[in-house]
Amino acid sequence: MSDERWDIVPESDVLPLAGAAARIYRTPSASHVLGPDAFIVIVEPGDRPDGTAVQDRQFLNLAGPFPDEVNAYLYNDLQATGRRTAAARSALLGFVRLREGCLPLGPLTFSGGGYEPREERLVEYRLGLEHALPFDVLDRVRPLLPAPPPPRTTWLELLPDEPVAATREFVTDWYADVPPAESHTEMPQVPIPPPLAAFYATAAGRKEILGRQDPLFPPHELRLDKDGWLEFGAENQGGFVLAVDPTATDPAVLYRYWTVEPDTDPFDPHPLSTFLLLFTLYEASFAAPYHAFANLTTEEAQLLTHGLRRVPLRNRWFPSTDTEFHVGNGLVVQLTPRENGTWYTFTSARHRAHLEPLR
Structure with a gap:
């Protein structure tokens, strides 16, 4: 040196x-x-x-x-x-x-x-x-240790028809280093839609899977509000509450309290089953142990995602309509276009060595 x-x-x-x-x-x-x-x-x-x-x-x-x-x-x-x-x-x-x-x-x-x-x-x-x-x-x-083989991306082949199964496979591989919690048998005290029940079973009590940026509520904390909606998650600063019709098989997701006008809260464009997959990818891109973020040109964004697989779903949630996810090589990449023509990215990995090529 x-x-x-x-x-x-x-x-x-x-x-x-x-x-x-x-x-x-x-x-x-x-x-x-x-x-x-x-x-x-x-x-x-x-x-x-x-x-x-x-x-x-x-x-x-x-x-x-x-x-x-x-x-x-x-x-x-x-x-x-x-x-x-x-x-x-x-x-x-x-x-x-x-x-x-x-x-x-x-x-x-x-x-x-x-x-x-x-x-x-x-x-x-x-x-x-x-x-x-x-x-x-x-x-x-901060010595760079060898990483295990990256998580598989075969779950993408289940999309768009089987988002529940795709979520289960992604979580199983991506969070393989996080053991299930001992108390994961806690059950909700209210009826919940099948996709949400499957998600809780996959999470197995691991709080990290329930999210850190905009977390979902643990199953034992689920309650129905006065209007009969099942509120199951919230924005981290209280901007909205996520709610669904608990009696529906795969209901739309409502963003309650997003607006000040009554009866105008927006619905997510995806059903709950697909919403939960996008939620999982969104949280993985933000909250993994190792992450990087930057504003990129279109050329740099293409270099970043070269060799990765694009998730064939768009729009994490209202009002962001153009967010993309790319996965592979141990990475989850979230790309969102900006008005000035650049792309804002959050890129996360479970092992630091998977981020090393981005240098």
Whole structure:
């Protein structure tokens, strides 16, 4: 590597940067060094999407629980963000502990966090890297592990006539690494249409399959509203509630409370059976452990989807009418055209190595 900023340094040279009488707190994934001159974090190498690790070329994530003094320092810093200048804070420096020494990540800047306000405990603390890591450096601090064979795409051959069976095959392969929940035998207390019952049986209590972006309700929480509609899911910010006629075999899906006018809530153009497949693809493209997103030209979108199979269904839900899904090589790609002629994409994978060719 020609850039000296990524040169390995001995850990004995790192610790003094925090200043005199610095305190060191070691956790399984990182060492936190607090001193008068700097807060230093030395993380262990590895790929931990939901834990303490270098997450990508530009971000380092610290996940709790934190030692008490570290929590107090970071919590106070998070609370003070926006009320004092960056110059007033202690320096934030990052390193990754490798076998041969510590690899500098350079200066870090606060970029977000989460906390439990009642206990004043941090859940996570997200830091941005001042200088994006080259891919070869990223692969040293977050080693790329071999991926298993990608999920099959034979379920596409069941479309458009058998969406329930297609959903079952897609979920079985895509979420093969997520074991069924022990309590998945919980049953709804109200009648539900057959496609929804089949979907819950396939999900087998796994919350991830019920969605994170705009989740469906667990079966034991299903209720009928005052008008007799079965409400089974909701938009993540309360923009609408998904509802169906519970007595129909494969009912249309209603977006309740989308509008302020009575009796004008829109229906999805697909029946429930197809809606649930598109819902599953939509959630998979957003919420897999590994994902990438970008604005692409038409040529770049064609390069991205080359070698993938296009799902022969359009329109995730009202009012988006032109969203496309492409699958294959361990990826689910969601493409939506924009008014300026570009395409916005969310691309997800269950294993990071399946994303690596997109570099």
